[in-house]
Amino acid sequence: MRKVIFLDRDGTINIEKSYLHKWEDFEFEINVIEGLKALKSLGYEFIVVTNQSGIARGYYTEEDLKTLNSEMVKKLNEYDIDILECYYCPHHPEKGLEEYKKSCDCRKPNPGMLLEGIKKYNIDVKNSFMIGDKKSDLEAGKNAGLKSILILTGYGKKVEKEVESEYLIAQDLLDVYKLIK
Template sequence: MVSQAVILCGGIGTRLGTLTETTPKPMLEVGGRPFLLHLIQEVARHGVERITLLAGRFGDQITATFHGHRLFGAQIEVLAEPAPLGTGGALGFAVDRLDPEFLLLNGDSWIDADLTRFVLAWRRSRERDPALIAQMLPHRVADTTRFGRLVLDGDRVAAFDDKGDRRGEVSGLINAGVYIVDRRIVDLIPRHAACSLEREILPRLVREGRVVAAPVREGAYFVDIGIPETLARVREELIGIRTRPAIFFDRDGTLTRDSGYTHRVEDLHWMPQAREAIALANDRGYFVFVVTNQSGIARGLYDEAAVEMFHRAMQESLAQIGAHVDAFEWCPHHVEAAVPAYRKDCSRRKPGPGMILDLLAAWPVERRRSFLIGNGEVDMEAARASGLRAVRYEGGSMLDILTTSF
């Protein structure tokens, strides 16, 4: 999996007129919150740990809203360019903050894509050809006029025309504004100068055969917010598009083997076909949430960092088959805690519904089709207290249990 995502937030938004006179385009309101916050949540749910926002005009607004915050499991940092540098120049400006490879997204568009599978496709392509520098996410639209048009030869990008290079195209593949990039791309970008990734850098790499593509599924929802008509559309549609049912899994004894206060990465052992069950839930369009009591923290047996490392190991293992958990919630409290800071009768500790209710509040969940799977009575009680259907796991194939529970 990839630890870092970079989101380009420097576009001026000229075509939006007065809407962007005092507001950066990604900060425009959609569903009662900035569009950029929706995008951050969508990226973070695929297991990304760090999200770097490259801001431009009115970057102070993005900095004030997001810099230094931890959102949906990801640490957010904002880098504001000192002058307009374009999409390529912004990467050059951020070079010291870039991982060896990272996801790269436009901050003014949305594509309903599985980023974990996108990264897995990149891994496989890089195994065949280590010289690759980038992978693009193509999407088929009825009118390519406003977008960068792609031509593929197998999984290679054979041609890439920036949206400013032609008029009157009808249907075809476009660049959906999602990439995975090797940091070596920065070697092609002039320092401290404006540069367009789409017009100057990517076409060169395409000519050299160093760009591949991993298309999104047919019919995936795509929209940008670059013109008033599409902004109005995303304000009307995005919340509904994002809303999906969820499966809430207990962890120890349900997804992973319970060895007694399990917290060491080397003790991670999956229950039968648990990874495959999570992959199926991803395929079916369900959120996958893990809700786990971790009183070992309160008892002083391990700390919250150990829990985070264990969950990271789970994500890395899942990524090997193109699967992911959207969010983890854990309760470290116990009324008989040895560590005073964690001595608390907490409503988040199952059988209390707090962890589930917090997830329902933070994510656009369709409750009617959502349910919980767990192996204990506390799981059943927490589900009922949250108004969710409960499914008891008593061993055997988790994939079979899930298949019969939809």
């Protein structure tokens, strides 16, 4: 069985920018490369799970998102960091284009994307984690049976007080390594 770290994208891997969908606007968060390399040295693999309601809202297309994710994966590969897969939820329960306006199992805090990855990649849930900067990320991990860690990049500082008694907290991905090693 594989040990995997599920990673939120916006605010966790990259600097949070409203409805990011262009590679030229992408910037890695602090200590992402160093943190992922350190976590890889512990035998972890990585899967990205990201809510992308900008698709539902018509701000960008699924193809735009796939292009951005592909560029991110290529850039991480340059540092010898592999991403098993990038899962995304294009839906929103109330807003946007009719085809995407729905409640679904994949939008975090629902665990659909994580459960799909767990099944597909034969993941050892007890030794895997969900890392994100929002309460919905942490709850998705919990709902999938994973340990969740809040990271204080992105929106993390805004939700820290709300979740501090329930979840582990790390400054950034390098600090996550220090927490779990």
